[in-house]
Amino acid sequence: MRILIIEDDAQLSDVLRLQFEQEGIQADHVANGADAVYYALQTVYDVIILDRMLPGMDGLSLLKAIRENKIHTPVILATAVDSVKERIAGLNLGADDYIAKPYDIGELLARIRALTRRPGLLSDTGTLAFADLAFCAQSHELSCGKETVKLSGREALLMEYFLKNPGQTLPRQLIYARIWGPDGEVEDGNLDTYIYYLRKRLRTLNSQVSIQTVHGIGYRADAPGKNEVSP
Secondary structure, X not given: OXXXXXXXXXXXXXXXXXXXXXXXXEEEEEOOHHHHHHHHHHOOOOEEEEEOOOOOOOHHHHHHHHHHOOOOOOEEEEEOOOOHHHHHHHHHOOOOEEEEOOOOHHXXXXXXXXXXXXXXXXXXXXXXXXXXXXXXXOOOXXXXXXXXXXXXXXXXXHHHHHHHOOOOOEXXXXXXXXXXXXXOXXXXXXXXXXXXXXXXXXXXXXXXXXXXXXXXXXXXXXXXOEOOOOO
């Protein structure tokens, strides 16, 4: 799981990132609206934690900009201004949840899990399922029936991304940003090499799932009669 923290309180951000790291969650941090929009556009996040009071562009304006850019990532709006009017304004602009400052990190983690507990995202056990595949994000093990293969770190990140978005065409640039990071340097052929590795893993497992090339755009994980993650 990968989270974007939009927060100008450096001490709070450091605490959050440390706690997320202990939970096995990757976290990027930005402290202003301009950087936040850039990161949100360049990287696919599972959840965005957005501070209401930011320097320059305030949290509600930033939330509006995020939604206007067709970014549908779940957003938890965090603020010290805990009023009904404030909550309504945030929810109407596209926030998915609301948490009042100061908050308990345990509660924040629970809210993150609640938002991501849906088809296509990691379960509490860290397992994804699609068609005849099961993938354990923690152990990097990909299974089909009784057969199991172990993926490398980069293969695991790529497979996790495909299984979180089954049946969806993932543009190459989004894959680069999600797997190598918004500032990562990667040669164009590297992605094709890892796609080849994953296809080879799927053939070894004799899985129904295939990774299709969408020419001129990117790739899509698909299976006969399937377009969403199994319940």
